[in-house]
Amino acid sequence: MSRGSVLQASEGSTANPREIVLVGGGHAHVHVLRSFGRHPDPRIRLTLVTKDLDTPYSGMLPGLVAGLYDRDDVYIDLEKLCAATGTRLVHATATGLDQGRRHLLLADGSSLPYDLLSLDVGITPALDRIAGAAEHGIAVKPIGRFLEKFDALLERLYRPDGPRRIAGIGGGAGGVELLLSLRHRLLRDAPAHGLSPDAFSFALVTAGDILATHNRHVQDAFRKTFAEQGVRLIENARVREIRADAVVTEEGMELPADAVLVTTHAAAPGWLGNTGLALDENGFVKVGPTLQSLDDRAVFAAGDCAALVETPREKAGVYAVRAGPPLARNLRSAALGEAPQPWRPQKRHLALISTGGKHAVASRGWLYARGDWLWTAKEWNDRRWMRKYKDL
Ligand SMILES: Cc1cc2nc3c(=O)[nH]c(=O)nc-3n(C[C@H](O)[C@H](O)[C@H](O)COP(=O)(O)OP(=O)(O)OC[C@H]3O[C@@H](n4cnc5c(N)ncnc54)[C@H](O)[C@@H]3O)c2cc1C
Incomplete structure (x- = not known):
């Protein structure tokens, strides 16, 4: 040759x-x-x-759940992106x-x-680690399938005889934001569906401390937020089983729940x-x-x-x-036959974690701040990112 x-x-x-x-x-x-x-x-x-022919931007999913964004704000149309970039698409x-x-x-x-x-x-979700999770839990990941599950959940929640006791399992940023965002949405929209916002209760169970990878100030800020919003927080309790009407921890504690969002580790x-x-x-x-x-x-x-x-x-x-x-x-x-270059991802990143509505907490190393302006900054940044893949 x-x-x-x-x-x-x-x-x-x-x-x-x-x-x-x-x-x-x-x-x-x-x-x-x-x-x-x-x-x-x-x-x-x-x-x-x-x-999947659409892909969601994870940073904006809590805002979609809270009803602050529409589907089109959050999803990238891969068919359009491929067409605009001259890429062959195989579905x-x-x-x-x-x-x-x-x-x-x-x-x-x-x-x-x-x-x-x-x-x-x-x-993908690791539902096999909790008994009954595949049957009674709502796995949040993979995010490609998230919206259809979320729409189905909302439809059930708005029924006159629908679930009222909502529990989240997993105290990472995704789980915390998701539960607070869902609460924001239900409290806002329940009256339009003939329901009292008071009919709903919310609880979060987490195996360790809430937001375990974040600093103490951020953790305390969310403990306070949960208390202010009336969301029950159960830390250092590992869930063993999800039943149709309850969440059961390793210690045998039973928390009544009829809609359970699972945001624990995925596989x-x-x-x-x-x-x-x-x-x-x-x-x-x-x-x-x-x-x-x-x-x-x-x-x-x-x-x-x-x-x-x-x-x-x-x-x-x-x-x-x-x-x-x-x-x-x-x-x-x-x-092109050239040598690929090494990449070192930065160790820390600025996380802007929403408290349900248009308010966010900033966390990076020991940095902590909170305010409506942080949510506005996050929205600006997220929309700017999305424009790169939507305004072609
Ligand atoms: C509700 C929620 C909120 C979150 N919020 C945040 C946040 O605020 N900040 C943050 O940093 N992270 C957040 N996360 C985590 C974040 O979603 C994930 O870390 C992120 O999506 C990972 O991106 P990815 O590119 O690895 O894969 P993904 O975004 O999951 O994309 C995978 C793609 O692969 C496709 N695919 C999968 N399997 C196959 C297959 N076999 N063949 C062909 N195609 C396939 C899927 O259709 C999908 O389009 C959140 C997650 C959830 C669920």
Whole structure:
């Protein structure tokens, strides 16, 4: 084989472009689409494989639940984004990899060849850890399926004989915001459905302290907020079972509840076990600082489904968003035969956690602040991010 043909195979050419297949339309991949759309290269062909045609921006989901945003504010239309960026869209569910042939396996039995593959497929709920959770709990993740579950819940809550005792399990930022946002929505809209806001009760159960990864001031601020809003907070209680009418803790405490939102830890998508890739003990794809799989340089992973072995970070949308630019750069470099560059995500990030309505608490390291202005700042920032993927 001549040197020319080797270069052609490894770097791509206009006649024989390198195939990059992106799996999942998560927060990192929408940036990759935009980046390649703005700087197209005829030597590279991009394909997005996604099981959902719309993808929500996690930072705005609490506002959607609270009734402060419409669906269109929060969802990115992947068909439009692909059309605007010249990306081929394959509406399908990935189920595994044939690493030897470099083919992505799809649920309908077909497969898709790739030169480089990137995974940004999020996480799935780990309902098996709590008895009865699959039957009686409402799993908030994966967020791709969140809206249909939420709409179904609202419909039930507004029925004359619908659930009234609402419990959340999980005291992380997502769980806290979700419960307070739902309370805000119900108190605002219940009268229009002929219901008294007083008919509803709210409780949050968490295995450790509330907002365990945040500083003491932030935790205390939310304890106070819960008390002010009449939301019962039960800390350091691990839920053992969810029944149709109650949540039961390891200690045997029974909390009456007829709608239970589960926002505890989620698990890696099971099908990653069919990829042959190196996975961590929780089933997430192990990647190095270039976001490449530790045992297959042709495969990248980012967002919640990736385990950054050198720089482990919590699974949060903010890290999936930040992985977008280095992922786009490294996919381009790898496709063109250049060396991908390492990326070190910052250790801390500013979290703006809403208290249900248009008010937020800021948290970063030991920093703590709160105010309506923080919610306004968050809204401005979130809408600016969304415009990048909607105003094409
Ligand atoms: C209610 C709620 C509020 C949250 N609020 C915040 C917040 O304020 N800040 C924050 O940082 N984080 C927040 N999070 C966490 C955040 O949602 C996740 O960390 C984030 O969505 C992860 O992004 P991702 O890109 O990894 O994957 P995702 O956004 O989950 O995207 C995965 C995509 O992959 C697609 N997909 C999945 N499996 C397949 C498959 N087999 N084949 C093809 N496509 C597939 C899905 O359709 C989806 O489009 C919140 C989560 C929830 C549920």
